[in-house]
Amino acid sequence: MTFVHPWAMFAGVLLAGLPVAVHFLTRPRPVAHPLSTLRFVRELLKQCSARSRLRDALVLACRTLMVLAVAAAIARPRFDGDVVSSADNPGEVRRVVVLDVSQSMGARDGGVQLLDRARAKANEFLRYQPGLRANVLLAGAAPQPVFEQLSTNFDSLQAAVRDAQVGPQRLELRPTLEAAAKLLQAKAPGSDTRRELVLVSDFQRRNWGAVDFSVVPADVRIELVATASSATLPNVAIVRAECPGRAVVGRTAQWEVDIANGTPNPREVGVDIAVGETAYHLQGRCLPQRVTTLSGEFLPTAPGWLWGQACLTGNDDALATDDQRACAVQVRRQPTYALITRQAESQRTSSSYLLECALAPDAALKERAAAKVLRISPQSLDRETLAPAEVIALDHPGKIDDVGLRLLANLMRRGKTILYVTAEPVDAVNLKLMSDVVARAWQLPVEFAAPVGGQSRRAMFLQTFRRESPAFKIFGEQTDAAIGGLRFSGGLVSRKLETGLSDDVLASYADGSAAIALSGVEAGSLLVLNADLAESNLSASGVFLPLLEELLQQSLNRRRMSTSLASGERLDIQLPTEVGTAAGLQITSGESNDSPIDGRWGRLADDGAGVRWSSTAAPAPGVYRVCRGNETVFALATGVHSDESQLEYLSPDVLTNRLAAGRNVHYQSTTETEPDADRWWAWLCAIGLGCALAELGLHLIFRS
Numbered sequence: 257m258t259f260v261h262p263w264a265m266f267a268g269v270l271l272a273g274l275p276v277a278v279h280f281l282t283r284p285r286p287v288a289h290p291l292s293t294l295r296f297v298r299e300l301l302k303q304c305s306a307r308s309r310l311r312d313a314l315v316l317a318c319r320t321l322m323v324l325a326v327a328a329a330i331a332r333p334r335f336d337g338d339v340v341s342s343a344d345n346p347g348e349v350r351r352v353v354v355l356d357v358s359q360s361m362g363a364r365d366g367g368v369q370l371l372d373r374a375r376a377k378a379n380e381f382l383r384y385q386p387g388l389r390a391n392v393l394l395a396g397a398a399p400q401p402v403f404e405q406l407s408t409n410f411d412s413l414q415a416a417v418r419d420a421q422v423g424p425q426r427l428e429l430r431p432t433l434e435a436a437a438k439l440l441q442a443k444a445p446g447s448d449t450r451r452e453l454v455l456v457s458d459f460q461r462r463n464w465g466a467v468d469f470s471v472v473p474a475d476v477r478i479e480l481v482a483t484a485s486s487a488t489l490p491n492v493a494i495v496r497a498e499c500p501g502r503a504v505v506g507r508t509a510q511w512e513v514d515i516a517n518g519t520p521n522p523r524e525v526g527v528d529i530a531v532g533e534t535a536y537h538l539q540g541r542c543l544p545q546r547v548t549t550l551s552g553e554f555l556p557t558a559p560g561w562l563w564g565q566a567c568l569t570g571n572d573d574a575l576a577t578d579d580q581r582a583c584a585v586q587v588r589r590q591p592t593y594a595l596i597t598r599q600a601e602s603q604r605t606s607s608s609y610l611l612e613c614a615l616a617p618d619a620a621l622k623e624r625a626a627a628k629v630l631r632i633s634p635q636s637l638d639r640e641t642l643a644p645a646e647v648i649a650l651d652h653p654g655k656i657d658d659v660g661l662r663l664l665a666n667l668m669r670r671g672k673t674i675l676y677v678t679a680e681p682v683d684a685v686n687l688k689l690m691s692d693v694v695a696r697a698w699q700l701p702v703e704f705a706a707p708v709g710g711q712s713r714r715a716m717f718l719q720t721f722r723r724e725s726p727a728f729k730i731f732g733e734q735t736d737a738a739i740g741g742l743r744f745s746g747g748l749v750s751r752k753l754e755t756g757l758s759d760d761v762l763a764s765y766a767d768g769s770a771a772i773a774l775s776g777v778e779a780g781s782l783l784v785l786n787a788d789l790a791e792s793n794l795s796a797s798g799v800f801l802p803l804l805e806e807l808l809q810q811s812l813n814r815r816r817m818s819t820s821l822a823s824g825e826r827l828d829i830q831l832p833t834e835v836g837t838a839a840g841l842q843i844t845s846g847e848s849n850d851s852p853i854d855g856r857w858g859r860l861a862d863d864g865a866g867v868r869w870s871s872t873a874a875p876a877p878g879v880y881r882v883c884r885g886n887e888t889v890f891a892l893a894t895g896v897h898s899d900e901s902q903l904e905y906l907s908p909d910v911l912t913n914r915l916a917a918g919r920n921v922h923y924q925s926t927t928e929t930e931p932d933a934d935r936w937w938a939w940l941c942a943i944g945l946g947c948a949l950a951e952l953g954l955h956l957i958f959r960s
Contacts, residue, residue, distance in 0.1 A: 268327020275319035311958040315951055322947035329940035348449040350406055351390040352436045353381050353413075356457035357420050358396050358427035359900035363458070363489050363574040365927075370483040373926040374456045375417050377481050381454050382413045391439050392416055395457075397425040397824030397873055399435040406439060424577070424877050425824025426897035427463045433471045440476060456481040459906045462899040469919045478921045480912070484905045485927035490519040493578035493901035494527070495547065497566040498820055498893075499585040501813050503556050506590065511583075512551045513566050516901055517542040519573070525550070531564035531583065556587040561888040563846075563879040578901045582879045584819045584891035591812075592628045594645035598654045601631055607679060607789040608651040614795065614804050615649065637663055642672075647808060651677040651789070656686050665693035668780035670833045670866065673811045679746045679788035681706030687784075700775045700782060701756030704748040714745045714791075718771055721763035727772070727806040728762075731799070738799050744771065746788025762807075774811055779830065781811045822897040827858050827871040831882065835889045838862045843869075844881050 355378050361371040382390055389406040392413050393399045402416040403409070440451045453476050457464070469478065496514035503509040513527050521544055529536040534554070542548040556562075563584040571579050593615045597608035612629045632641060634653045637660040642648060648664065656664075668674050668690075676683065684704045691698040707713055718739055721728055731738045750769040752758075763771040773784040785807075789795050794803075821827060835841070838860045842851040851857075857880055858871030869882065874894045882890040906915075908923040915921075 268324050268331070271323050271327065275316055275323065311954060314954050318947045318951040318954065322944045322951075325940045325944035325947065329937040329944065333936050333940075348387045348447075349385070349389070349452060350440055350449060351381065351388060351452040351454065352393060352406075352439050353378050353390060353417075353454045354393045354395050354399075354432060354436055354456065355417060355420055356396075356427055356455075357394050357423050358463070359422060359424055359577065359896045360427075360458055360460050360463075360575070360903060361483070362422035362577055363484075363491065363903055365483075365485050365489055365574065369422075370458050371420070371422055373483045374481075375420065377483075377926045378417045378454070378456045379414045381479075382410050382417065384408075384410050393432060393436055393439075394420055395427055395429075395432040396423045397428050399432040401435065401439065422577075423824065424896045425873075426822065426900055427457070427460070429463060429467050430471065433467075433469070437472050437476075440473065451476045452479065453477070454479045454481060456483065458482065458484045458903075459911060460900075460902065461904045461906050462902045464906050464911070464915070467915050469915070469917050469921065472919065474919065476920070478916075478919055480908075480921065480923045482905070482908070482923065482925045483927075484903075485925070487905055487907065488518065489574040489903040491573045491575050491578070491901060491903045492517050492519060492523055492525065492542070492568065492571055493573075493575065493898075494566055494568060494581040495578075495898035495901055496820070497529070497581040497583040497895075499583070501809065503585050503587045504590060505556050505559055505587060508553050508555055509585075510551050510553055511536060511538070511566075512549055513538055513581075514547050514549050514898075515540075515542045515568075516547045516898065517544055518901070518903055520544050525571075526569040527566055528569055529564065529566045529583070531585075532562045559587050559589045561586050561881070561891045563881070563891050563893065574903055575901065578896055581895045582820075582877055582893035584879055584893040586819070586891070588646075590628075591646045591808075592630065592644050594630045594632055594642050594648045596632050596634055596637070596648065596650045596653045596656075598634055599652050605790060606652070607677065607791075610789045610795040611649060611651050611677060614800055615647075617801055634660065639663060639667075642667060645672070646812065647673045647675055649675040649677070650683075650686075652679060653683075653686070654680075655682050658689065661686060661689045662693050665690045668782060669694060669697060669778040671779040672833075673781050673783065673808070675783045675785065675808070675811075677785045677787070677789060678704055678748050681748070684748050694777055697778045698775075699756040699760070699777065700773060700784070701753055701758050701760050702750040702770045702773060703753055704750050704770075704784070704786070707749050711749070713747055713749075716744045716765045716767070716771075718742060718744075718763045719766040721772075722759070725762050726810050727803050730802055730806050738797075741793075742797060742799060743793050744787040745791035747771075747786040750786070772807070774807065779833075783807055783811045819891060820893045820895065821874045823875065823877055823894045824873050825897070827869065827874040829869045829892070831860075831867040831869060831890050833866050835867050835882070836884075838867045840884050841867065841882055841889070844883055845875075846879055 355374055357371065361374065363370050378392070382392070389408055390410070390413060391406045392402040394402070394416075402413055407413065436453055440453065451473065453472060455478065459480065459482050472478065493516045494513060495516045496512070498512060499509055500512055501509070511529055513529070515525050515527070517523050523542045525540060525542050527538040527550055529538065536552050536554060538550040538552045540548060540550040561584065563582070566581050566583055568579040595608060595612055595615070599606040599608040601609070603609060612631070616629050630641075630645060634656050637656070642663070648667065664674060676687065678684070678687070684706050687704050691700070721739060723729065723735060728735055728739070744765070748769070749767070756775060760775040761770045761773050765771050769786065770784070771786050773786070775782050787794065794800050841860050843857045843860065844851055845857065857875050858869050860867055860869055860882065877895045880892050880894065881888045912921050912923050
């Protein structure tokens with residue numbers, strides 16, 4: 257037990273002696289009276305004396321206890337350990353006040369913003385007192401100290417707290433606690449300097465559920481000041497808005513919007529999406545405490561970048577800033593394929609011809625140049641010829657020289673997709689040489705080799721395949737029937753490797769060799785179809801076209817760059833290879849073509865793999881474009897991290913017990929008039945009043 261004002265207890269002990277002194281000084285003295293007989297008088301005096309002694313003892317006890325109770329109430333005892341130092345409890349004190357300014361602190365509770373409560377409470381710990389040195393950390397994605405060191409400039413510290421604003425970012429706890437520990441530093445051995453860390457936050461479960469106080473010195477007192485009044489605040493938020501997969505001209509694509517319903521009841525939610533000059537509306541029912549995905553189709557009509565915003569309609573909840581979210585999507589032209597083969601185009605029954613027809617199945621599309629297949633001889637490989645192709649297909653290419661294989665490997669590393677139809681023994685040699693070029697980036701979980709002499713590879717069937725893969729999932733309930741009739745011939749044998757993921761083998765033959773494998777290689781990907789199409793019935797079945805299309809889409813999506821990022825997070829993006837060099841590029845915001853001179857939206861620089869966009873923190877929510885002149889070559893949509901929309905808070909017991917990890921952690925709330933540990937003064941006042949009433953009752957009982 258400690259006292260906020262310990263001097264009152266010393267004064268109370270001294271004052272408690274006054275009733276005792278008055279009692280002894282005012283005792284009645286015996287007076288002599290002449291009487292004829294004393295027998296009856298002595299009996300009467302004996303009775304009165306016993307009654308008076310009892311009354312006087314009770315009255316003295318009431319008076320003494322009343323004085324002590326009032327003195328103790330003024331001293332304000334606490335039973336939660338050492339209180340944060342005050343002007344009445346002087347001494348050398350080092351204090352750091354951490355003020356949470358993450359997005360969740362913008363929520364409104366009872367019509368009051370949580371940050372408003374936090375400001376008022378934080379400044380209570382920044383009042384002048386002798387021996388106190390303090391500092392303030394504004395905590396978000398990165399801690400921002402007001403001063404480099406602890407200071408006695410309390411006016412500036414309080415002004416910084418009053419001016420603090422909610423930032424569109426997530427709270428990162430570990431760097432904040434490390435920065436606070438550095439400011440407090442280690443005290444000298446034998447020093448009686450007190451060190452205190454005051455954390456003013458909403459203590460949101462997503463942020464604080466894994467807090468680690470071990471980075472704070474063990475002797476530092478930690479005071480937690482909570483700003484939320486309830487365990488959960490109702491909130492409905494957009495936590496994701498994007499176009500999944502690839503948007504291609506003339507092909508239907510989808511908008512997807514994830515809605516997090518943090519209320520206890522189902523909600524009927526409407527979302528308006530304005531992208532470019534087109535508007536879309538999504539409607540759906542969102543279950544409580546769940547994330548629901550609303551989706552709608554759109555048909556891109558022209559290539560290029562589209563950007564805009566998704567907004568909730570008619571939503572009224574605790575946090576309004578997460579009711580909208582920026583989005584961006586790149587609409588691509590119909591893909592261009594490069595087919596590397598030594599087989600002649602006129603050979604209509606060849607494997608390469610069957611593959612070409614599958615890559616561009618609609619002749620009308622080819623005539624309008626909406627989809628192209630460029631046939632290239634293995635002896636004519638160069639960067640300029642292969643650059644326009646999104647997918648490079650190899651079918652019966654024969655032996656490719658080292659220069660060509662190195663070119664293919666480097667293009668794959670920089671983002672190209674390579675489809676290799678392995679039909680001949682020489683294909684195993686090509687793959688091995690490519691893997692040597694890529695080295696550690698090669699993640700294929702199998703190694704292909706030529707069949708041993710006399711080994712038959714005819715009429716093989718798929719014994720296992722991954723049903724959850726989009727390439728097979730597309731057939732639905734007819735998957736077994738569709739796949740069961742396929743027979744394959746030719747191809748290579750394979751053996752498993754320790755490297756890579758076994759899930760990258762999408763289908764296998766009965767002999768254990770891989771039939772279909774898909775793996776990432778740095779920014780690009782490698783898709784292997786292990787069969788000779790001319791000797792298999794795959795190309796004649798209705799499975800080939802949808803299977804190949806889904807495999808290619810899955811491969812292209814694997815290297816699809818994300819066009820969204822949480823504000824405040826580290827920004828480090830490798831731009832697509834078609835962007836070119838950093839010279840002449842500039843970053844603009846939204847519809848504006850002005851680029852900030854100070855580089856606050858990040859910097860563009862050339863590196864070995866292309867152009868890299870980097871910044872210590874992603875900018876505020878919105879759309880940011882990388883432009884070359886008036887042409888947008890890349891767009892990035894930023895938004896608040898989804899964790900900041902989950903307005904569920906930790907209980908005091910969890911913070912002070914399970915998460916305290918043995919540290920000296922204490923808790924109070926800004927929504928309570930007094931903390932539980934500091935309410936004893938009221939009870940002591942009641943005891944003092946009770947003693948005064950008890951004395952009055954004693955006088956009435958004894959009729960004194």
